[in-house]
Amino acid sequence: MNIRPALALLAALSLPLAAAHTAVTDMQPAANSVVAAPASVTLHFSESVNLRYSIFKVYPLPVGQSGQRAAAELTRRVITLRGDEAARADRYRPRSGYSQGVTVPLKGGLKPGRYAVMWRLMSADGHPVTGQSVFTVR
Template identity: 50%
Template structure:
């Protein structure tokens, strides 16, 4: 009985320290699509949008994804460079839709995000899709 209680306690403790994860991205990673109207990110739990950053930016040919994603997250006053319309987001949500500018040119696009998990840890990620 003690073993079972210890096991249950350990399992619940692990869940308490889990970080927020993206469960779906649309367009999906590495997809080749006609110019979409929105990008959608779905998380495994509601996130506080006030403390989140989301961007969609063109990915130059030959660019390394990791440093480009880090630079995109760090950049400020970049609305003219972005493929998304930089919407003001607030509240809590497990699903985020980012409207995109009309007429995206063919090429690669990088979706980047940084959110704060329920446990207070920052979580960031990225995904790439191509417009045909």
């Protein structure tokens, strides 16, 4: 009996699992929502993430810029920036351990406008996953 075809099929079926990366499955405030100034942003993930090597930030979007494209550009510029606490809208402090969710506390008195929530997660497979979302404070 030749088991090579069975092994090839098993390997092919396991590729999507091996290629899957951590994703944000839920976030509050939700993407593109309009809300009263929240006290925090909460993110939930499809699997546990290594918090020690993950980054979470919330920035106000510059006046005149809105939407996902502006948030993506801002994320590229600032996600790994250090010493940017004064420019940010959050008070998040790095943690250690693993978790399937994180709460990012926000500074009090957020002004009306659009805010970019950005993250860089360290997946269980060791690959970083970067993303962003936007919400509006009325």
